[in-house]
Amino acid sequence: MSLQDTILALNQLIPILGTLTGHPQVGPLAQQLIAIAQGQLASRAAASGKTTEQILAEASATWDKALQNAENLRNM
Amino acid sequence: MQNLISRRGQTMMAAVLIAALVLLTTACPSDNQIRKAAKASNDLANLTNNVTDAVRIAFQAGQISVENKNKMADALILIAKEGKIFNDMLIANQASAQNGTFPPNVFVQLSTQFDKVVQPFLDMATQLNLLGPNGNPKLAQTFAALRAAILIISAAFK
Numbered sequence: 001m002s003l004q005d006t007i008l009a010l011n012q013l014i015p016i017l018g019t020l021t022g023h024p025q026v027g028p029l030a031q032q033l034i035a036i037a038q039g040q041l042a043s044r045a046a047a048s049g050k051t052t053e054q055i056l057a058e059a060s061a062t063w064d065k066a067l068q069n070a071e072n073l074r075n076m
Numbered sequence: 077m078q079n080l081i082s083r084r085g086q087t088m089m090a091a092v093l094i095a096a097l098v099l100l101t102t103a104c105p106s107d108n109q110i111r112k113a114a115k116a117s118n119d120l121a122n123l124t125n126n127v128t129d130a131v132r133i134a135f136q137a138g139q140i141s142v143e144n145k146n147k148m149a150d151a152l153i154l155i156a157k158e159g160k161i162f163n164d165m166l167i168a169n170q171a172s173a174q175n176g177t178f179p180p181n182v183f184v185q186l187s188t189q190f191d192k193v194v195q196p197f198l199d200m201a202t203q204l205n206l207l208g209p210n211g212n213p214k215l216a217q218t219f220a221a222l223r224a225a226i227l228i229i230s231a232a233f234k
Binding site: 052053055056058059060062063064065066067069070071073074076 | 110117122124129155167170
């Protein structure tokens with residue numbers, strides 16, 4: 001997928017996600033689903049301008065954070 | 077009528093989410109193997125954090141039991157540990173890649189480790205779907221969408 005295609009896709013999706021965010025039938029988990037999609041949008045857009053080394057370094061830090069968050073969830 | 081609207085809304089939401097994830101997790105065809113793998117690692121690390129947040133919120137809202145929260149937390153801990161190993165392997169083997177492509181023996185090792193990250197995600201999704209009518213349909217729907225995303229991320233790397 002080219003950068004232009006990605007931007008086009010983002011432009012089409014974000015208004016739909018925004019509409020769903022305000023929908024009264026959308027509960028807490030659905031809001032999380034939307035947040036996941038939005039997070040993936042941001043992650044993908046951010047990764048497109050980085051070198052492979054930068055992506056790997058970022059992933060390393062994110063895996064550390066993921067482990068810490070999961071352990072915190074276990075101890076709740 | 078209310079149920080009908082709700083169901084339609086949920087179906088639409090799931091369709092949009094899956095479409096978004098399909099678009100976003102499809103690797104750029106011009107990316108070389110090592111870059112695809114790096115992006116897959118980064119995507120999965122972010123997804124792990126997102127799932128952890130979703131489970132925490134569901135638990136705090138009383139939508140899942142302590143037992144299910146703990147099962148999912150254990151799976152997420154395993155995913156994070158295996159994911160970190162996968163990422164460390166990518167960093168360690170970067171120098172062995174020729175024109176962005178790993179030697180076949182290294183690729184087999186990476187692929188095996190990648191499966192160790194993906195499999196717990198799929199198991200978690202399957203387990204939640206097996207909860208059936210007494211389970212939480214929204215949570216099951218969440219993981220069904222995530223399962224689709226995982227499979228797409230996997231396909232992008234392999």
